[in-house]
Amino acid sequence: MRPCASRYFDAGASAACAPAFRILKNARAMPTGNPHAARHPLSVPALHQSMSLFKTTLSITALALFSLNSGLHAQDAAVTRGQTVYMQVCFACHQPTGLGLPGMFPPLAGSDWTAAKKPDRMIRMVLHGLTGPITINGKPFATPAPLMPPQGSVLSDTQIADVLSYVRDAFGNKASAVTPDEVKAVREAEKARAAMWTEAELQKIPVE
Structure with a gap:
C-alpha cells in the first residue's frame, strides 16, 4: 500500500x-x-x-x-472499500495474497495486465468476464471453465473502480487509481456486448 x-x-x-x-x-x-x-x-x-x-x-x-x-x-x-469487494468477490481465485493459483488463476501481484497505464482491459474483464487461456508475465493460464465470470450485473461502477484501485495499489503494485467515471464510460461503450472477452480481443484495447 x-x-x-x-x-x-x-x-x-x-x-x-x-x-x-x-x-x-x-x-x-x-x-x-x-x-x-x-x-x-x-x-x-x-x-x-x-x-x-x-x-x-x-x-x-x-x-x-x-x-x-x-x-x-x-x-x-x-x-479500503476495494479491499472489501476483493475479499467478497475475488480472493477465492486470486487468493488473499494476489498470487493466484499456478496454471489456473493468474496473479494480480506484479501482473503486466494489472499494472498497465490505462485500466481499460481490466475494466472490461470485470464487467463481462474472460474465457479461454491468458498469458500473464509470459506464463500461460488455462482451465476448462471460464477464467473469470462477469461481474457487471453484480457490481456498481463505484465498486468496480474501488476493487481495481485496490489491486492496482496492493500486492506491490504501483499503478494509478481507477475512477467510477472510467468504469461508466467503458460500460456505456460496451453496453451491447453479452459475450465474455478473450485474450485476443483484449489485446486490441490500447492501455498506453
Whole structure:
C-alpha cells in the first residue's frame, strides 16, 4: 500500500510554505524611502507589506494543501472499500495474497495486465468476464471453465473502480487509481456486448 495521505500532506506543506518564508527573509532588502532604513532594516511599511504577502501566500498554500489532502484521503477510502469487494468477490481465485493459483488463476501481484497505464482491459474483464487461456508475465493460464465470470450485473461502477484501485495499489503494485467515471464510460461503450472477452480481443484495447 502507498504511504498514508498525511505523509503526502506533511511533505507538501514543507515545500509549499517555503516561498512564504522567503518573503519574510527578503523583506529586509525592500526599499522603503526611509534614510534611516539602515538603522532599522525591517521598517514598519516593509513589515506590513511582508506580512500581507505572507498571509496571502499561506492562504493559497493552505487551500492547495487541503485540496491535495482531501483527494488523497478519497483515494485511500476507495482502496479500503476495494479491499472489501476483493475479499467478497475475488480472493477465492486470486487468493488473499494476489498470487493466484499456478496454471489456473493468474496473479494480480506484479501482473503486466494489472499494472498497465490505462485500466481499460481490466475494466472490461470485470464487467463481462474472460474465457479461454491468458498469458500473464509470459506464463500461460488455462482451465476448462471460464477464467473469470462477469461481474457487471453484480457490481456498481463505484465498486468496480474501488476493487481495481485496490489491486492496482496492493500486492506491490504501483499503478494509478481507477475512477467510477472510467468504469461508466467503458460500460456505456460496451453496453451491447453479452459475450465474455478473450485474450485476443483484449489485446486490441490500447492501455498506453
